[in-house]
Amino acid sequence: MTTRKTPDRTPKGADPRATAVLVSLEFGKRDATARAEEAARLVETLGARVGEVVTGKRDRPDPATFAGSGKVDQIRDALRLHNSQTAVFDQALSAAQVRNLERALGEGWKPVRVYDRTELILEIFASRARSHEGKLQVELARLEHQSTRLIKGWSHLERQRGGLGKTGGPGEKQLELDRRLIGERVKKLKERIAKVVRTRETQRSGRHRSGMLRVSIVGYTNAGKSTLFNRLTKGETLVADKLFATLDTTTRRLWLANDATAAISDTVGFIQDLPHSLVAAFRATLEEAVQADVLLHVVDAADPLRDERISSVNEVLEEIGAGEVPQILVYNQIDRVPGLEPEIVRDAHGKILNIKASAATGQGVPLVREALLELAATGGSPLASAA
Ligand SMILES: Nc1nc2c(ncn2[C@@H]2O[C@H](COP(=O)(O)OP(=O)(O)OP(=O)(O)O)[C@@H](O)[C@H]2O)c(=O)[nH]1
Numbered sequence: 416m417t418t419r420k421t422p423d424r425t426p427k428g429a430d431p432r433a434t435a436v437l438v439s440l441e442f443g444k445r446d447a448t449a450r451a452e453e454a455a456r457l458v459e460t461l462g463a464r465v466g467e468v469v470t471g472k473r474d475r476p477d478p479a480t481f482a483g484s485g486k487v488d489q490i491r492d493a494l495r496l497h498n499s500q501t502a503v504f505d506q507a508l509s510a511a512q513v514r515n516l517e518r519a520l521g522e523g524w525k526p527v528r529v530y531d532r533t534e535l536i537l538e539i540f541a542s543r544a545r546s547h548e549g550k551l552q553v554e555l556a557r558l559e560h561q562s563t564r565l566i567k568g569w570s571h572l573e574r575q576r577g578g579l580g581k582t583g584g585p586g587e588k589q590l591e592l593d594r595r596l597i598g599e600r601v602k603k604l605k606e607r608i609a610k611v612v613r614t615r616e617t618q619r620s621g622r623h624r625s626g627m628l629r630v631s632i633v634g635y636t637n638a639g640k641s642t643l644f645n646r647l648t649k650g651e652t653l654v655a656d657k658l659f660a661t662l663d664t665t666t667r668r669l670w671l672a673n674d675a676t677a678a679i680s681d682t683v684g685f686i687q688d689l690p691h692s693l694v695a696a697f698r699a700t701l702e703e704a705v706q707a708d709v710l711l712h713v714v715d716a717a718d719p720l721r722d723e724r725i726s727s728v729n730e731v732l733e734e735i736g737a738g739e740v741p742q743i744l745v746y747n748q749i750d751r752v753p754g755l756e757p758e759i760v761r762d763a764h765g766k767i768l769n770i771k772a773s774a775a776t777g778q779g780v781p782l783v784r785e786a787l788l789e790l791a792a793t794g795g796s797p798l799a800s801a802a
């Protein structure tokens with residue numbers, strides 16, 4: 416290592432305001448660029464500034480460092496160039512990989528903190544949670560994630576101590592204590608969430624008995640779900656050009672015609688590789704979608720990755736047990752796609768395949784209402800399900 420004086424000017428190419436370096440690697444054949452763009456947006460959602468995106472393609476992850484040694488060198492250089500101590504990985508890492516990376520990246524320099532995609536999304540949810548229920552769910556997800564890290568950390572320590580053959584050092588006691596405290600807190604959170612679930616169930620069964628069509632708006636984050644919800648219900652749910660603006664389910668009554676009303680819910684957005692701990696924790700909120708008669712699956716029609724997004728959403732729907740609920744695809748934001756006009760697209764049997772609309776301008780929104788009225792009248796039949 417050279418010991419030359421630190422230059423007092425920012426080195427060439429460095430971003431003096433950068434707070435993080437993003438690592439976005441792609442495995443196999445998929446396109447890495449779009450993925451990296453979304454990840455950068457996620458990082459910036461937390462107020463961080465990405466100095467550099469380190470991209471790359473590999474056949475498979477390196478078991479020890481995920482990125483492989485050549486890439487680790489490149490990430491280390493990027494961190495030092497931008498004087499940033501945070502590296503964010505766009506995929507889920509194992510506890511051992513995080514540890515190895517932190518060691519390798521910080522060696523001979525400053526401590527480096529490595530975040531993976533799961534932690535990144537958990538952080539965003541934590542920063543967004545406002546309601547009591549949302550906060551409980553996020554805390555549960557974080558603790559459950561943390562406990563997997565602790566258990567792995569623990570076996571790692573055990574191996575390190577290996578030869579001594581003694582049980583019970585201070586490290587072990589601390590970990591055991593942490594684990595027990597986490598366990599107790601997890602139990603308490605689950606009980607509280609269960610209470611929320613019961614309240615919601617009572618409300619839902621009331622709506623069910625009243626014969627209302629139950630509609631849930633689902634879709635990828637930032638697709639325009641809340642905008643459509645507001646258009647339909649003339650409500651004022653938060654709409655924002657940011658990822659995960661909505662975390663709580665809001666349900667409103669939607670008048671369709673003289674004797675037909677629907678109960679319509681706006682839900683949390685989905686994203687590719689949503690952490691399992693989050694999906695599990697948000698089950699109470701997402702239960703609305705599972706119990707719905709129909710899902711309005713909102714898609715940003717202008718998104719070049721829209722088909723991939725549709726698959727990601729359907730995967731999460733499967734995971735929460737809503738894969739069989741009939742859905743109408745709503746290709747939203749047609750105002751941004753030249754050539755697309757509002758319409759209901761049907762198959763040869765008259766089944767509704769999709770609706771093209773713009774929640775922002777209102778074009779095609781009456782068609783969504785029309786489709787729902789048709790469903791309410793026929794008891795929810797003329798639909799294609801996701802599966
Ligand atoms: N041009 C255009 N913009 C739209 C349309 N619908 C929504 N938007 C914009 O897209 C952004 C996201 O809209 P939201 O309704 O908050 O999206 P969401 O799906 O509820 O997002 P999350 O709650 O974060 O999952 C906002 O800036 C909206 O103004 C549309 O039809 N056309």
Ligand SMILES: [Mg+2]
Nearest residue numbers: 640641660661
């Ligand atoms: Mg929303």
